[in-house]
Amino acid sequence: MSSYWFPRAWLPGGPADAVRIDIAEGVITAVSPGEKPSGTVFSGLAVPGFANVHSHAFHRALRGRTHADRGSFWTWRDRMYTLARRLEPDSYYRLARAVYAEMVLAGYTSVAEFHYLHHPGHGQRYADPNEFSHALVAAAGEAGIRLTLLDACYLAGGFGQPTSGVQQRFDDGDADAWARRVESFRPAGDLVLTGAAIHSVRAVPAEQLPAVVHGAAGRPLHVHLSEQPRENEECLAVYGCTPTELLTAAGALTPRTVAVHATYLTPGDIAALSDSWVCLCPSTEADLGDGIGPARALADAGVRLALGSDGQSIIDPWFETRALEFHDRLASGARGRFEAGELLDAAAAHAASGWSNLGAIAPGRDADLVCVDTGSVRTAGVDGPGILFAATASDVTDVMIAGRWIVRDRIHRTLGNVAAALDSEIGALWQ
Incomplete structure (x- = not known):
């Protein structure tokens, strides 16, 4: 002892x-x-220790290279795709190892990696189709951080659109093929968990969603949700419902589901999320001009809140924590939106990533x-x-x-x- x-x-x-x-x-x-x-x-x-519930580790290479750009989330995405074309398993391992170490230096002790860079592209596969996943596990192990690897299903380039260009590096072909690849991945180590992710309702067609939900098999299931108004508008046009309603119909919203961003929600959407988690990423949502999500309304509805560094424009859990409060002040025009204990609970929400015995200094x-x-x-x-x-x-x-x-x-x-x-x-x- x-x-x-x-x-x-x-x-x-x-x-x-x-x-x-x-x-x-x-x-x-x-x-x-x-x-x-x-x-x-x-x-x-x-x-x-703080919990980083939403991370794209490779986005760290964009810090300081895109922040002065004009445009929108969609133009920023083009720059991100340029970076995604250049990564291979070895280079991603070296980059992620350093990024995860930066997280530990900042006070993060677990990270949920929302991982969608899987293949060489153009329909090709590595000899081990989980080569990138192994690289991330090795990187986290050397950095010493707890990792929940969330393997993301990504099958479409938009509503009714096939993947193209670099998106083909993310695409398994269909949800069944994605599930077979995920099932074949068996990482070793006490500090590694696995989960699943629906990249978004833009990237996973409605008919494929139930197979992803089934493939998650009781593990954490994360999803980018209503980050942009355009996503909501296109979902309504194609399916006649909001993204949250589409996920509800597919059985995707459970106590182990984490909706990331959840910026543009209807009152009905908020009610539907009441048994799930929402992970807000204030630094990234500000950087990309995404908007301010209804954090206080979500918490009042019983939604459990978590925080993530997402695009790595800042790796600082202290910033994300107070930005949860400050952004809600900006949106509401009132101060004191969250108690200090609520803020710490969101900052240390390891349970959202499957780590149920963390988040407090207490015996056991x-x-x-x-x-x-x-x-x-x-x-x-x-x-x-x-x-x-x-x-x-x-x-x-x-x-x-x-x-x-x-x-x-x-x-x-x-x-x-x-x-x-x-x-x-x-x-x-x-x-």
Whole structure:
């Protein structure tokens, strides 16, 4: 057993003082507030590890290269497709390893990778059709982060349109072929889970949706939902219903479903999602000009909220957490939309990705901890829960995942200079 002492720790009842945390075999065995320093002594605030519930790791290579572009989500997508053409399993492994390490440095201890880059393109297949999936699992393993690999079904280039160009790298042909490939993938390791994804109702025709739902087989099922008004308009024109209604008819909305973005919803859509999750991605939704989703209305309807970094324009769970509150303030014209505990629950919503024993510093929970500096120029003088509105990724000093310290004193213990790795891999992709 190992013991760690923190001046403050955010426990299920809120921040507490002088907390000793005992850990054995990757599990928290005791949490004792009001204790004198003992064991390994830290100087900051301990919080539960953050959950990145929606990630496209390769989008990190677009950071700083598209943000000044005019246009829309759809013109940005063309730039993303250019990048997707250049990736191969080896280069994606090296890039994702560095991206996942950046996430750990920021305080993420799990990531749900919404993975749709599968094939060489033009109808070809790798000798192992899950070559990219293996690359992502290996990358996460070296970065030390928990991974839920969400294999995405992507069969159409739009409503009634076949895939074309780079989209053929995403396309398995039909949902049955997708399910066979997914079923053949058996990753090893205690820090890996698998799930499934419907890329969107644009990319999976209605008649194929039930097969994807069946293929998910009780695992997490994620889906991009109503991110853009155009998606809703085209769905109404083709199917006579909203995307949420289409998913409901296919049996896709369950307690294990995560709707990503869910920006443009009707009151009926919100009610239909009441037993599911919604993952908001504030930094990406702002970057792409997507709009502001009805977060407070969703929470009031019983929808469980989660957060993700999505396009990696920012990898900072502290930013995403306060942006959940700030965006809802902008939309409503009122302050105090979420309690601090609600914000932390959304930030640590590992259960949305299948990790049911995370998200709190409490006995019996798996030992994922983040220590944040409370004396930086950003956090000095901040009181208790206000840390969510002050800290940034730069203030994270130490990160434990499954009882192992992956980051100590702001250094990733496996990869070392993560910035150099990112610079090298991204530079190579754009040469």
